[in-house]
Structure formats: C-alpha cells, structure tokens
Amino acid sequence: MPDEDGDSGMRIRKINGGNRRAASLVFSIIGLSVLVTLAGCGGGSSGSSPAAPAPSGSGSGSASGSGSSSSGSSSGWVEGEYGDVFDYDAQCEVPRTGADFSDTQGSVTDENFWIRAYSFDTYLWYSEIEDVDPGTVDNTEAYFDLMKTDALSPSGNPKDKFHFTYDTEEWEKLSQSGVSAGYGVEFFRVQSSPPRQWLVAFTEPNTPAGNAGLQRGWEIAEIDGVDFVSGSDTDTLNTALFPETLGEAHNFVFRDVTSGETAAFDLESQEITSTPVQFEQVLTDQDAKIGYLLFNDHIATAEGQLIDAFEGFQSEGITELVLDMRYNGGGYLDIARMLASMVAGNDSVGQTFSELEFNDKYPDQNPITGRALTPSTFTASAPGIDSSLQGKSLPLLDLDRVVVISGSGTCSASEAVINGLQGVGVEVVLIGDTTCGKPYGFYGIDNCGTTYFTIQFKGVNATGFGDYTDGFSPPGSETVGVELAGCAVGDDLSKPLGDISEGRLSAALNYLATDSCGNNGTGLQSKPSHPLSNLKGQVVKPGPLSGALMR
Secondary structure (H helix, E strand, O other), X not given: OOXXXXXXXXXXXXXXXXXXXXXXXXXXXXXXXXXXXXXXXXXXXXXXXXXXXXXXXXXXXXXXXXXXXXXXXXXXXXXXXXXXXXHOOOEEOOOOOOOOOOOXXXXXXXXXXXXXXXXXXXXXXXXXXXXXXXXXXXXXHHHHHHOOOOOEOOOOOXXXXXXXXXXXXXXXXXXXXXXXXXXXXXXXXXXXXXXXXXXXXXXXXXXXXXXXOOOOOOEEEEEOOEEOOOOOOHHHHHHHHOOOOOOOEEEEEEEOOOXXXXXXXXXXXXXXXXOOEEEEEEEEEOOEEEEEEEEOOEOOOHHHHHHHHHHHHHHHOOOEEEEXXXXXXXXXXXXXXXXXXXXXXXXXXXXXXXXXXXXXXXXXXXXXXXXXXXXXXXXXXXXXXXXXXXXXXXXXXXXXXXXXXXXXXXXXXXXXXXXXXXXXXXXXXXXXXXXXXOOEEEOOEEEOOEEEEOOOEEEEOOOOOOOOOOOEEOOOOOXXXXXXXXXXXXXXXXXXXXXXXXXXXXXXHHHHHHOOOOOOOOOOOOOOOOOOOOEOOEEEOXXXXXXXXXX
C-alpha cells in the first residue's frame, strides 16, 4: 500500500497501521452474504445458526413426522401436507454424538422430510416449489436443490441465485471468526474454462500467501505440474485451489503478466483468519480530506475494526469517504447497519435502515426467531456482536454522500448499505461495475451437521424500496440494474489496492473533485495502458465447491 505519491500533490495517511489481526467474537443472528465460488457458478451466502425455526402454527398441512398417510408412497409423503419442521428435527442418517447434539438415528428420507417442511414453511417463494416425495431422492443435497423456484428475474437471470448448504462445523468457524482452511489468498476469476485466467486479487496478512509475497495481478500458470490455462486435469487443480484439510502442500507457479517471468511457491493450507478491514487512509486534496476504507467482509470481527477506522476518520475531520467494497460479498446485517450509521450520522439515527419482509404466512412475525417484525434502524451505538463493544458510542461522520467502489462481488449486506443510505437521503456514487443483486437474506439453520441456506426474506429501505435483483449500476455498465450516479470502471489489478493511481480509486477521487468521470464519459478506458488495468471478473470467496473449474 502506498504512503504517498509524489506526482499527485495528494497527501496520504494510514490510520491504525493498516493490517490487523481479527479476534474471536460472539456469534450474531442474521447473515446476509454471498461467498462467490468457482467456475462461473454463483456460490454461497452467509447466515447464522439460531437453534431452530420457531413453531409456525401457520404452515400448510397437518401431517406429522411418522404419522402421515399417503396415496401409495412408502415414505409417508402426502402431497400438500408438510407437517412441522420439529417433527423431523435431528433425525439423522449419521447422528452426531456428544453433549452438544440431540441427534437420533434416522435416514436420508427423514432428513429430506425436514428440508421439505422447513422450505415450505419459511422459503420466500414457497408457492413456487414443486412438492417432491422425500423418499424418491437418496441424497439430501440433491433434494434441497429441488426446494427452490425456477423462475427468472426481469433480466432473465435466475430469481434464486443463492441456495446452498455448508458443513456446519466449517460454517461456524468461518462466520464467527472468519476462519477457513486455505492459503490466505483471494483470486480474481476472469475465466474458469480454458483458456483459464485467475489472478491474485489480495492476500491476508500473516498467512502462507501473504508471507510468501504473492503480488496482486500475478496470474496462476501451473498447479502441481498441471498447466492451469489449458490443462484438462481439473481434479488436481481444484484439489489444490480448495484444500479440504489443514496441512495440504501444493506447488503453485505464478506468472507476471507484463514480463512473463514466473515464480514457484510451495503453499501449505492453514486455518486462515480473515481481516475484513485491511487498509484505511486519509487523502488530502486541496481543502478536502478524503477517507479511503478497504472493507472485504461483513463478518463479526469487522465490528471493532470498523469502529477503529471511523474513529480515525472522525479525528482527522474527513469531509468525503471512498468505501471500497468491490470484493465484499456480505455478512451480518447488523454490521451493515452500523457501517451505514457511521456514514450517515446523527440525522439518520432512529430512521429505518432495513425492514425485513418474509413470505405471506408471516406478515407480522419472524418465522425463525418468533419475534414481531420491526424495522432495523440507524443507530448511535455498536450492536455488540463483540460483547465488549455492546453499547459503545459510534463515531458518526454526518456525510451527505459516499463513494462506493463496487463490482460483481459487491453483494448482499454491502448492497444493504447502499440501499439503506439511499433510503435516508445520503447520495451513493458507484465507481466500478454492477453489484450482484441480492436484496434477499436467510438464516443458516443446522440439521444433522449441515447448515441450510434458503432465501427467507427481502430487505427494503426507509422508502420501501428493495427491488434490485439485478444489482445497482453506475452509468455505462454493460449489465444494468438500478442506476445510480457514478462511473463504470473496470477492475485494475496492475496497482495495489489503496494506490491512488489504481483505476477505480483514481476515478473515485476524480469524481469527487470534478463531479464527472473523465475519459470517455463513463470512466472506461478505451485503450488501457496495462493489460490488467481494466478487467471484468469476480473474486473467488471461500465457499462450497459447487461448480469448480470447467474442462
């Protein structure tokens, strides 16, 4: 990260030292994230794990776990009668043992009945699901895949792009403390089928990749002797890219795109702790003080890191803010609410940040917690995901606009920040590309060691708006969602994140100075000076291996 740029006349100050180590924190309840995975496939999302859905009392049908009659089905399935999710809870093909679990011996069919009852009770579009006999599918993941709508969005994309499962133990590690198995590098996926191109987007501090010195913009040339660009042995490539266990050693060869030089590294998988707020600085341009914040995940550990960063911004007296969420797939809605509150400031406190709308069975009640539905409001105090921060006064900046650096990986809780701020009159300027389009959320609910994520609610802002299924877009984007002010600018992997000459940050600073995009009017460079200065793609976040590299 640069400390200064002698050519610009702009002074730069890092706040609180840049890199941080994340601490282990208390789990919260609502998750809104997307963990984008491989090979052109949308991946997961994040949520939390309340014990179980509240008894509905309003679900369709009256069948119970083993007492259902059927019309010729040996499983006991009766079409249109779903029972209560508690009738099938923790009846597992492979029960877990120990004091922490209440699992009993069951079967795949029992687990499928649980999935069916849960889906038809809480899924946002439950009326669009086909009722499939749980006894006809011998795999819970395959059955869960059937429990979603096949409808399309107005642009022709799948209406439900965020339906997945996660191993419960792995999910709890990742969501509670940002811990996952890996090398500490996030890759930027340009293409996953031959000719493939994946590049280093950024590394986490104090990890194998970070300690090895991998540089942003290096492309993968070879893995374990297999040509990454054109090789057909995708099993070897995927095994190395997504290690399933700790201590796996794999050889990676990276190539510098401009020089063609290569460098080989032996990387060993470790438990990786994500640092959601990696970098912040204050830029002084004439009379303006501009804060820049690189924010990569709305996970629990972000609470204290964001507060520290904004306390620094407040003490410096910044008048503008560039919030870099190009790689932020989401996370806790409470983190998004806190972030938006610190941006909007005192006038927003008490106003609606987000209001959740569940399916028509639950117009007034949250089906998971059983609580009455009330709006989530802008706040002057920390949410207390970390109990030591409970009630802490937030540094409120009172800004009337914010520049968000965005991309296809800007998703879910990150979009909730954009939508929530728009709802209380804060102007949001987008620099980059169209966001992913996820006004929806869910709770992660465990059954038999698998955490299930199925869309259960839609979030709307203070004006009642939440229809951005095709994302938010700056003018000039190839894929157009809800258009906001700003500039379409490709991702620039030729410069470090936070470098004021990096394409998107440079465009953001230019917009703040001139209220225009420059160049050809959109911010897109027609003749990029570097092969990596204007890319389209998406960062591969930790997530279930649902697509992998294509042959």
